[in-house]
Amino acid sequence: MTDSARRRSRERLEERERIILEAATELFASAGFHATSTRKIAAAAGVSEGTVFHYFGSKNELMLAILDRFYNHTLNPRAAEILDTIMGTEDRLRELALHHVFSLTRNNALMMRLLQVYVGVDLEFIGQNQESPLRLLNRAYVGHLDRILREGAERGELRPDMELRPLRDVFFGTLEYGLRTHVYRHGTEGLEGYVDQLLNPLLQGLRKTAVDDPEPQATLERLDAVCTRLEETAKRLER
Amino acid sequence: MTDSARRRSRERLEERERIILEAATELFASAGFHATSTRKIAAAAGVSEGTVFHYFGSKNELMLAILDRFYNHTLNPRAAEILDTIMGTEDRLRELALHHVFSLTRNNALMMRLLQVYVGVDLEFIGQNQESPLRLLNRAYVGHLDRILREGAERGELRPDMELRPLRDVFFGTLEYGLRTHVYRHGTEGLEGYVDQLLNPLLQGLRKTAVDDPEPQATLERLDAVCTRLEETAKRLER
Amino acid sequence: MTDSARRRSRERLEERERIILEAATELFASAGFHATSTRKIAAAAGVSEGTVFHYFGSKNELMLAILDRFYNHTLNPRAAEILDTIMGTEDRLRELALHHVFSLTRNNALMMRLLQVYVGVDLEFIGQNQESPLRLLNRAYVGHLDRILREGAERGELRPDMELRPLRDVFFGTLEYGLRTHVYRHGTEGLEGYVDQLLNPLLQGLRKTAVDDPEPQATLERLDAVCTRLEETAKRLER
């Protein structure tokens, strides 16, 4: 076999893998994991059933491969890019939120259906193993948010007294829940604006506002000053 | 048939319905919807397979009945009670959050498995129908949060410029996501404390903070004004 | 449900079980275990595939049920009867041998195909468990041979110095191997006579022949006597 033939063959393999992966993604996304049979996936990909198993071993591994691909091809690269190219903490958060929401939404507009089962699949498939592939994937992705928050605190743009874990849950929990309700009602229309509305209360809670700290001091000083004036006035009146 | 016989018979029916419902709840919660066969449900309830369908028509309807029961017997009553007996807005929110989280956690500690599929079941079963039974149930429950937030704003305990919809998503999204991650790591241990950590950033964002509040400023100005008048009065008296 | 209806129902169940069992027996026997699909069994029995599993749980259990039935309905009863009605040890052995061989042969003339796999199934299905159902069944059946041999020794009809275990293996090993080769060549024709030919060498080895013991003694005595006479003759010739 010539080198170019080998290369062409490798390309064909990857091509096929991609086709199956995409067919499965679309079906899982639109009909759900349990409602999608391997037969349907094979038919949608235009290959035989055996081929699906040739490439992915089992339906669960296929699922895992989809998620892996989603994390490593879609979620993580742009998240890293955001960290590299945007410096302001609030801008970063907003951009990450939009990225997260639109990544879930794109890819057949229903990739989030996966996330709805992934906990379940994870539990059933991997058992109690704390280090399931899925958790590892997710941990890496979540790491980007962690970095934004840590750096935000270091730069004095965020309150320094916040814990990471709850913030993660607030961030992603809010976005995914909000995405769900919004898409139910209006589809993807107006999603960007809605993400801003979701972020508002969070950002409020995170901001190291100029007010919280220095003002009370100023207020006290001014009150002091007022007191002094009042005392002087009173002395004068006594005279 | 005498009246009492009829009554007894009706009671037996309801008793049976309850037994099946509870058996199904336990199984769905611990093993998941798809991994629980109607046969297992029947066996766990001590009735025949036919009886399950006699009472609930289909597995999906059984599922719906469980959720209905969960909303109407567990979620809603206590939520209403919280509104009746607690007046402070932050206390109400905290109490509702705890109630929500522990209601999901109790009932075999895994009721949340239901929520993981319920959107899916809903979509598959009910289709695009906007007014599915599930949405109605959920809307009623969410109404309690709405009332807390509205009344909080009216009483001046919350910022008045917040929109309800995103707040709902922030509240429930955060709690359910946080519940999931926490239970994965530590089970139900320390859950109450974690709910507080989750609420913190939210409450920060909701509070009518000293900053945004124009009052302290106004107060100082009034004090200023008073001072000024006093000083002028004093000056006049001196003359 | 009336009593008679219940009885009729029970009869129908047993009838169905029997039909499936017999269909499976025939197919296993003629085509072998692995070459017989549950689908074919269902079709041959005139029931749906689900019904086969309703009754027997799995293909392996169905196999086990067939063997159980074979041991308990065919092999054991007649073996017990032989022990009850025939007293002579050699007659008993011959009768048991014929019974064994013809039981394997009858039932679609190929039940022995089962025995050919049963070791395999046993190993695969039951694992290393020494007390597999199959071994228990077999032990009970083999017990009949044991009793014949023990009683034969007690009555002085068999040599008393033989061990049971090798005799069992000689008996059943010879019969099954011989059955196989004979049926291959001539079908069941002349099988009875061939069983006698197989038994002959065994019976020879088992018999407490009157010869083995006293004769050599007598021979020696007679040789002694001859010697004495020769010596006397020699003395006489010396004179």
Next chain:
Amino acid sequence: MTDSARRRSRERLEERERIILEAATELFASAGFHATSTRKIAAAAGVSEGTVFHYFGSKNELMLAILDRFYNHTLNPRAAEILDTIMGTEDRLRELALHHVFSLTRNNALMMRLLQVYVGVDLEFIGQNQESPLRLLNRAYVGHLDRILREGAERGELRPDMELRPLRDVFFGTLEYGLRTHVYRHGTEGLEGYVDQLLNPLLQGLRKTAVDDPEPQATLERLDAVCTRLEETAKRLER
């Protein structure tokens, strides 16, 4: 291509064939024929799946090749050697029995798993063909036993009135059945001694015993006659 290159190439082919054969033997022996996929065989042999079929055409032919090899490389050569080097009939039988049993036992201690299916494969594969390759192989091997028995009878070491066919069945049936039960219980431990126990009853039945043998009687009578003649001669001399 030079001659030596051609030779080397031929050697490589034979080498490959051997490797596949041995891998398949090991797998068939330890896991059984049906539980061993051609993929596993290829993997164990370190070749591609296609190559297996290149060399052997089908799984059944591979099986046949293994048995062929087993007969021609293992069973027959030593059997011939036994006939060449050992002269006593009982020694020959004992040696052949040990050889048979240990040949089955060696090769991963489970080659007998093959025999358990080979009849089955034979039937399925070759159909009713009386002259299947397997039967030919077996006939040649069995021929060694035939010769031992025939020569034993000719030399007067065995009863002359025995038929070959049943003796074959007694011999191999007993050994294989006994091997199976012994290995189940004790593995290969103490197997040699057990073979002796199995042979005992057979040898008893084969021996030209003092009883059935008319010779000793005749010898005595001849001795008697000699005596008488001597006595009469003596008497005559005395006169």
Next chain:
DNA sequence: GATGAATGAGAGTTCATTCAT
């Protein structure tokens, strides 16, 4: 000659649901 991707029929088994009793 050697490869291994591709096949697709067929395997055992499960399951929600029906319906005669």
Next chain:
DNA sequence: GATGAATGAACTCTCATTCAT
């Protein structure tokens, strides 16, 4: 009303075999 036997379609997955490279 209650039963549970019966269904049969659908499921995931395996496998011996083929054939283009």
